[in-house]
Amino acid sequence: MARRSMPILRQFWNFPSSNLTPTRSVTYMPRPGDGAPRAVTLIPGDGIGPLVTGAVEQVMQAMHAPVYFERYDVHGDMDRVPEEVIQSIKKNKVCLKGGLATPMGGGVSSLNVQLRRELDLYASLVNCFNLPGLPTRHQDVDIVVIRENTEGEYSGLEHEVVPGVVESLKLITKFCSERIAKYAFEYAYLNNRKKVTAVHKANIMKLADGLFLESCREVATKYPGIKYNEIIVDNCCMQLVSKPEQFDVMVTPNLYGNLVANTAAGIAGGTGVMPGGNVGADHAVFEQGASAGNVGNEKLLEQKKANPVALLLSSAMMLRHLQFPSFADRLETAVERVISDGKYRTKDLGGSSTTQEVVDAVIAAID
Amino acid sequence: MATQLLRRRVTQILSHGSPNPISLPRPFSSATDTIRATLFPGDGIGPEIAESVKQVFRTAEVPIEWEEHYVGDQVDPRTQSFLTWESLESVRRNRVGLKGPMATPIGKGHRSLNLTLRKELNLYANVRPCYSLPGYKTRYDDVNLITIRENTEGEYSGLEHQVVRGVVESLKIITRQASLRVAEYAFHYAKTHGRERVSAIHKANIMQKTDGLFLKCCREVAEKYPEITYEEVVIDNCCMMLVKNPALFDVLVMPNLYGDIISDLCAGLIGGLGLTPSCNIGEGGIALAEAVHGSAPDIAGKNMANPTALLLSSVSMLRHLNLHDKADRIQDAILNTIAEGKYRTADLGGTSTTTDFTKAICDHL
Numbered sequence: 001m002a003r004r005s006m007p008i009l010r011q012f013w014n015f016p017s018s019n020l021t022p023t024r025s026v027t028y029m030p031r032p033g034d035g036a037p038r039a040v041t042l043i044p045g046d047g048i049g050p051l052v053t054g055a056v057e058q059v060m061q062a063m064h065a066p067v068y069f070e071r072y073d074v075h076g077d078m079d080r081v082p083e084e085v086i087q088s089i090k091k092n093k094v095c096l097k098g099g100l101a102t103p104m105g106g107g108v109s110s111l112n113v114q115l116r117r118e119l120d121l122y123a124s125l126v127n128c129f130n131l132p133g134l135p136t137r138h139q140d141v142d143i144v145v146i147r148e149n150t151e152g153e154y155s156g157l158e159h160e161v162v163p164g165v166v167e168s169l170k171l172i173t174k175f176c177s178e179r180i181a182k183y184a185f186e187y188a189y190l191n192n193r194k195k196v197t198a199v200h201k202a203n204i205m206k207l208a209d210g211l212f213l214e215s216c217r218e219v220a221t222k223y224p225g226i227k228y229n230e231i232i233v234d235n236c237c238m239q240l241v242s243k244p245e246q247f248d249v250m251v252t253p254n255l256y257g258n259l260v261a262n263t264a265a266g267i268a269g270g271t272g273v274m275p276g277g278n279v280g281a282d283h284a285v286f287e288q289g290a291s292a293g294n295v296g297n298e299k300l301l302e303q304k305k306a307n308p309v310a311l312l313l314s315s316a317m318m319l320r321h322l323q324f325p326s327f328a329d330r331l332e333t334a335v336e337r338v339i340s341d342g343k344y345r346t347k348d349l350g351g352s353s354t355t356q357e358v359v360d361a362v363i364a365a366i367d
Numbered sequence: 368m369a370t371q372l373l374r375r376r377v378t379q380i381l382s383h384g385s386p387n388p389i390s391l392p393r394p395f396s397s398a399t400d401t402i403r404a405t406l407f408p409g410d411g412i413g414p415e416i417a418e419s420v421k422q423v424f425r426t427a428e429v430p431i432e433w434e435e436h437y438v439g440d441q442v443d444p445r446t447q448s449f450l451t452w453e454s455l456e457s458v459r460r461n462r463v464g465l466k467g468p469m470a471t472p473i474g475k476g477h478r479s480l481n482l483t484l485r486k487e488l489n490l491y492a493n494v495r496p497c498y499s500l501p502g503y504k505t506r507y508d509d510v511n512l513i514t515i516r517e518n519t520e521g522e523y524s525g526l527e528h529q530v531v532r533g534v535v536e537s538l539k540i541i542t543r544q545a546s547l548r549v550a551e552y553a554f555h556y557a558k559t560h561g562r563e564r565v566s567a568i569h570k571a572n573i574m575q576k577t578d579g580l581f582l583k584c585c586r587e588v589a590e591k592y593p594e595i596t597y598e599e600v601v602i603d604n605c606c607m608m609l610v611k612n613p614a615l616f617d618v619l620v621m622p623n624l625y626g627d628i629i630s631d632l633c634a635g636l637i638g639g640l641g642l643t644p645s646c647n648i649g650e651g652g653i654a655l656a657e658a659v660h661g662s663a664p665d666i667a668g669k670n671m672a673n674p675t676a677l678l679l680s681s682v683s684m685l686r687h688l689n690l691h692d693k694a695d696r697i698q699d700a701i702l703n704t705i706a707e708g709k710y711r712t713a714d715l716g717g718t719s720t721t722t723d724f725t726k727a728i729c730d731h732l
Contacts, residue, residue, distance in 0.1 A: 102572040110573055137506040153522075153539070158576040164543035168577040170522070174533035201624075207527040208537040234628050238635030241610055242505075255570075259628055262603040266610035292603040 028325050035066055038322055041088045041095040042069035046076050048296030048306035049098020052288075055308035055359045056096065056315045062363040065319065065327045069096070074111065076101035076295075081115050089119060094322060095285040096315060099294030112291075113156070116149050119283045122176065123183045124149040124257065126276035126289035127317075128264040133340025134273070134349060140245040141268040146187060147257025148180040149278055154254045172208040172253065177215035183279075184216075184251035185223045195227040195248040196220070199236050199256050212253055237263055244268075258291065265290035272307030272348040273339070275314035277321075284321055286314040293348075300347075304354045307346040309335055312362065334365040402688060405457045406433040409467030411662025412672035417467050419674035419725040420681050423700075426729040429685065429693050434461065438469060438480065448483040455487050458655065463688060465681050466657040470664070482525075485518060490647040490655060491545065492552045493518045493626065496683070497633040500642060502706025503715060507636045509614045514633055515556065516626025517549040518647065523623045541577040541622060546584035552648060553585075553620035554592045564596040564617040565589070568605050568625050581622055605629065609636070634659070641714050644679035646687070654687045656680035666713075670720040673712040675701060678728070700731035 042057070044050040060067055070092065072085045089095045102110040115121070124147040130139060157169040181198075188196050198216040202209035213230060220228035231239070233256045239246065240263050252260055265274040276289025288294045288310040300306045312335050319328035338344055344361040345351025353361075408417035417435075424431060436454035445452040458464045469480045484490065493516045499508050526538040550567075557565050567585040571578035582599055589597035600608070602625050608615050609629070613636055621629060634643040640660040647655045658677040666672055678701055685694035704710055710727040711717025719727075 113573065154573050156573070158574065160576060164580075166541050166576045166580050168539040168541075168574050170537040170539060172535045172537070201627075204523050204525070205527060205537050207529060207535045211533075211535050234631035237606075237628050237632040238639065241507075241632060241635040242639065255624075256628075258570075258603050259606050262606045263610055263632065266607040270611060271607055290603070290607065292601070292607040 030323070034323065037066045037068050038094070039092045040067050040069055040318070040322075041085065041092050042071045043074050043085065043095065043097040043100075044071065045074065045098030046101040046295050047099060048300055049100070049294075051301070051304060051306050051355050052308045052311040053096065053098045055355055056311050058359050059312060059331065059362055059366075060315070063327055063331065063366055065331075066324060067319070067322065074100065076111055077103055078111065081111055081118065086115075086118055089283055089285070093283050094318060095283070096311075096318060097285055097287045098311070099288065099291075099296075101295045113154055115285065116278055119280055119285070120150065121278035121280040121283060121285055122148065122150050123180055123280070124261075124276065124278045125187070126261040126265065126274055128261070128268040128274050128289070130268050131273060131336060131339050133336075133342060134269050136267065136269050138241075138244050138267045141264070143244065143247045143264045143268070144187070144191075144193070144249045145257060145261040145264055146180065146184040146249060146251045147261060148176055148251075148253050150254075151176050152254030170205075170208060172211050174211060174215055177212045177253075178219065181216040181219040181251060184249060185219050185226060188226050188249045189223060193226070193249045195229070197236075197247055197250045198228070198230045199233050199250055199252040199260055200230060201233050201256070203232060209253070216251060233260070236260060240264060240267060262290045262292045265292075270307075270348050271310065272346065273309040273313070275310055275317050277314060277317055284318070286318040286321075287311070288314060304356065305347050305352075306355050307348050308355050308358055309339065309346075309349075330366055331362075334362050334367075337365045338362050401430045401432045402463070403432050403434055403461045404684070405454070405461050405464035406435045407454070407464065407466040407469070408435060408437065409658075409662060410438065410470040411468060411664045411667040413467030413469070413662060415668070415670065415672050415721050416658065416674035416677045417465075419721060420465065420677055422725050423678060423697060423728055423732075424681070427693055427697055427732050429690065429697075442477045446478075446483055446487065448478045448480060450480055450483050455484075458484075458488060458653065462651075462653050463684055464653075464655045465677070465684055466655055467677060468658055468660055468662040470662045484655065485647070488647075488649045488653055488655065489519075489651075490649040490653070491517065491519050492549050492648040493630070493645060494556065494648060495630045495633070495643060495645045495659070497630075497637050497643060499637050500705055501702060502708060503638055503642070505636065505638050507613055510633065510636050512613065512616045512633060513556070513560075513562070513618045514626060514630040515549065515553045515618065515620045516630055517545060517620075517622050518626075519623075520545050521623030523627075539574075539577055539624075541580050543580060543584055546581045546622075547588065550585045550588040550620060553618060554588050554595060557595050557618045558592060562595070562618045564598065566605075566616055566619050567597070567599045568602050568619055568621040568629060569599060570602050570625070571599075572601060578622070585620065602629075606632065609633065639714070640676065641673045642675050642679070644676060644683050646680065646683045654684060656684040656687075670722060671713050672721050673714050674721060674725060675705070675712075696732055697728075700728045703731050704728050 044053045100111045126145045129142045151171045153170045155171045160166050200209040265271045271290040271293045274289035277286040296306050316328045316331045338361045344353045344358045408414045438449045443451045471479050496513045499510045520540045522539045524540045529535050569578040634640050645659045682694045682698045704727045710719040710724050
């Protein structure tokens with residue numbers, strides 16, 4: 001409830017003609033030297049990636065945010081993420097990235113997955129919520145999908161047994177299931193969320209998803225203030241399209257998380273607006289939340305009509321992660337104001353603006 | 368005029384031609400001979416809704432003789448489950464059946480009922496037509512798609528083991544034979560029902576060899592049907608497109624796990640499992656229509672159940688038997704009853720009982 005009303009209240013606070021007093025009166029007290037500019041690795045990526053990361057750079061500059069970007073070019077058709085990029089992320093601890101295209105069936109493993117494994121970014125977080133002013137079929141959606149990012153179906157361990165028969169291994173370990181469950185409950189605790197739902201298919205995959213559920217149940221007992229329940233993945237998708245307001249935080253293994261996050265993003269306004277990121281014990285990489293459409297297609301690229309909102313909101317998440325809450329608030333408010341005004345919206349939101357027009361509107365709306 | 372348009376659209380969707388191009392000739396082709404069909408009423412609300420179906424068929428004078436079989440209370444060693452060998456033989460003999468919801472008995476030492484049916488009858492494709500019911504408003508009004516799911520392998524092979532404590536492996540198996548079989552069925556279905564596009568759903572960018580093999584098989588079959596557009600869609604894109612704009616899809620063909628999730632998602636788009644028909648196709652032209660909802664033990668015996676799913680599934684069974692005029696009549700009656708809105712069961716927001724709803728349908732015939 002607080003989360004949903006905050007953006008609306010904030011809009012009122014920041015209008016110059018408003019006479020409502022802001023309710024946040026206790027200020028954020030930084031440590032001396034916190035204002036020094038922080039380096040953030042920037043990977044523009046493929047397709048519409050450079051366009052939307054360019055948008056973020058422009059907005060950051062306009063806000064004079066204390067971040068500077070170290071740009072590295074990585075493309076989906078390289079075999080490995082270059083070592084210098086990994087070193088840079090390890091040094092800076094934070095990265096902002098556009099989508100990396102994965103060639104289909106080409107024998108090259110996805111660079112997105114490689115990056116997550118190398119840096120052990122074991123939790124992927126996607127926040128799907130209704131933006132005020134953006135009409136969707138479903139209202140009252142405010143779901144955070146926390147997805148295990150390193151194992152499960154995406155282990156990449158496949159082989160051909162005999163010609164015409166292929167096997168793929170799905171790995172579930174207690175170690176990874178426990179840490180993702182711990183992250184999910186800790187997230188819920190720190191963000192005042194009331195319920196955590198585990199998504200599984202343990203009626204069919206009894207041992208694998210059974211192990212995942214066992215870990216979730218163990219961690220749930222340590223957080224008695226947070227409600228915990230379990231739902232089978234096919235029922236979950238059905239409930240998402242009919243009654244999405246019942247979900248709060250969802251914790252899932254790798255593959256189901258992908259589907260659930262994209263479905264939730266679709267019902268709440270589309271993947272062009274949902275922020276997200278991947279986080280591990282030491283590093284964090286922020287990118288467009290849901291994976292569908294993060295590289296875009298040729299037409300979007302030519303006409304430069306990609307939606308920068310998702311990456312802008314993810315960069316607001318990044319600013320908060322870097323402990324610059326006031327910049328994060330201002331950016332988020334500006335973006336929400338632009339969306340709710342409705343004049344500058346890209347095609348996926350029903351409008352016809354270009355990326356640059358939306359960026360200019362956001363810059364104008366920052367105060 | 369509207370009824371005709373509705374009929375045409377709905378006929379396209381629900382009619383089943385001969386599903387397997389190499390199926391054996393069926394002994395029944397004239398509408399006057401009585402056809403024997405196996406009926407599994409199931410548990411919970413099963414018997415009530417099966418009674419609805421029987422009543423509607425009687426009123427419509429459908430020449431079907433039901434052979435009822437119930438789930439036993441002892442494990443039959445020949446089938447290793449609660450379903451007896453006689454029940455399975457009956458389906459194999461009659462080649463067509465209708466199944467109500469069955470509750471899975473808990474415990475070990477026996478196979479689940481659905482698994483038994485699937486393995487013994489070699490039911491390799493699950494077909495679920497999903498289309499918005501006129502008169503029952505959901506958030507999505509223009510859904511008109513069919514999901515065809517491979518039913519035998521994939522992630523649901525059940526081959527799991529614990530490697531060491533705390534590490535579990537589960538095998539996902541994709542074979543050329545099963546993928547070709549389901550792709551053939553999908554394209555054949557699309558052709559016989561006048562559908563224009565078949566989309567294969569996959570995650571081959573990550574699972575390159577397994578889903579890659581599935582896609583290769585689909586592509587091979589697509590070449591044999593040049594008049595049908597074929598496309599491949601990654602599953603996360605598919606989920607997103609389905610919830611934003613379900614009209615983009617026509618026929619979807621998928622491996623097991625994705626099929627399970629997507630077909631339930633599509634059922635959710637049109638109003639839930641209580642309204643979705645489903646049909647399982649087996650080798651040799653066997654068709655087992657079933658209601659996919661649960662047995663709802665909490666409303667069993669209270670005359671509150673919604674028989675729509677089982678009725679629509681029985682209609683698809685009739686089309687499989689080429690009894691198209693009867694199928695059309697019953698289907699129109701069901702859709703008109705729901706569209707009118709006077710008689711609706713509790714799950715659709717009304718207050719009618721099962722018997723009232725059934726009577727209303729019979730009146731519409």
